[in-house]
Amino acid sequence: MLRRIRDGWTSWRGRAVEPAVREALARLLPDHRFPDVVEVGSFWTRTDDVEIDLIAADREPIAERLFFAGSVEWLEDRPFDNHDLIELARAQAAVPGGGICR
Known part of the structure; x- marks a missing residue:
């Protein structure tokens, strides 16, 4: 049981x-x-190929305007870096209307 907890801890912690x-x-x-x-x-998309942790919008559930996108990361072995930022920008571009995030 302890091994299962340790193996899933990082993923669970991020989702929590x-x-x-x-x-x-x-x-x-x-x-x-x-x-x-x-x-x-x-x-996130229905196929889960794009997921963005934070989206700021003018309304829900379907926004007319998006203002920023962000990532919640709790990384143990490295800081959030340019690679992560590029991935966030790529994901943000997949959001309908996401190209207008500031």
Whole structure:
């Protein structure tokens, strides 16, 4: 049992903290830096080939405008780097209307 917990800990930890980060950002709204952001959520495709942990939008469930996209990472062996940023930008481009994120 302990081995199963250790093997899945990193994945579980990341999934567990994502909703807390989204809720924390949502509680900061409204914010003068992003006055039109009303919702903070996430995005993924039906096939799970694209997943974005944080999406700031003007409304839900279908946004007209997106303002930023973000990634929640809890990496043990390295910091968030340019590779991660490039992957986030690539994923953001797959979001309908995502090309307009600032």
